[in-house]
Amino acid sequence: MYQPDTMLTTRRKGFTLIELLVVLIIIGILATISINQFIGPRESALNKEAIANLKLIAAAERMYRMETGSYVSAATETDLNDKLKLLLPAVNRKWQYAVDAPTKDTFRATAVRADKRLNRTYFVNESLEEPVKQ
Numbered sequence: 001m002y003q004p005d006t007m008l009t010t011r012r013k014g015f016t017l018i019e020l021l022v023v024l025i026i027i028g029i030l031a032t033i034s035i036n037q038f039i040g041p042r043e044s045a046l047n048k049e050a051i052a053n054l055k056l057i058a059a060a061e062r063m064y065r066m067e068t069g070s071y072v073s074a075a076t077e078t079d080l081n082d083k084l085k086l087l088l089p090a091v092n093r094k095w096q097y098a099v100d101a102p103t104k105d106t107f108r109a110t111a112v113r114a115d116k117r118l119n120r121t122y123f124v125n126e127s128l129e130e131p132v133k134q
Contacts (some may be wrong), residue, residue: 056086071102073102080097094115106126108124
């Protein structure tokens, strides 16, 4: 009686190297797509944070001017917090806020992104109601 080769008739258990590589590549592609989906909303939220804080600084500057007759100059968040009685974040901040050399009648508050790769700046002054991207 003829006996076929046992290697040809036995069924293999497990996966081949090619099958595993294909699965890993698909997982990598899906991970890349999902990570990129989260970057857009995060950046949008950070931009909204800067705009909201600049509105707060502008309102505080206007109130300070009504009380004292001039705008306050502040180079750092700590100065802004102290002089205008604000609570801007001083640690783990994504933006650097400052009020540059105001005169009696004008001020210019800026928010510069702390991450230099993105290089984003917003500003507001005494005549603007909404912060503007520079």
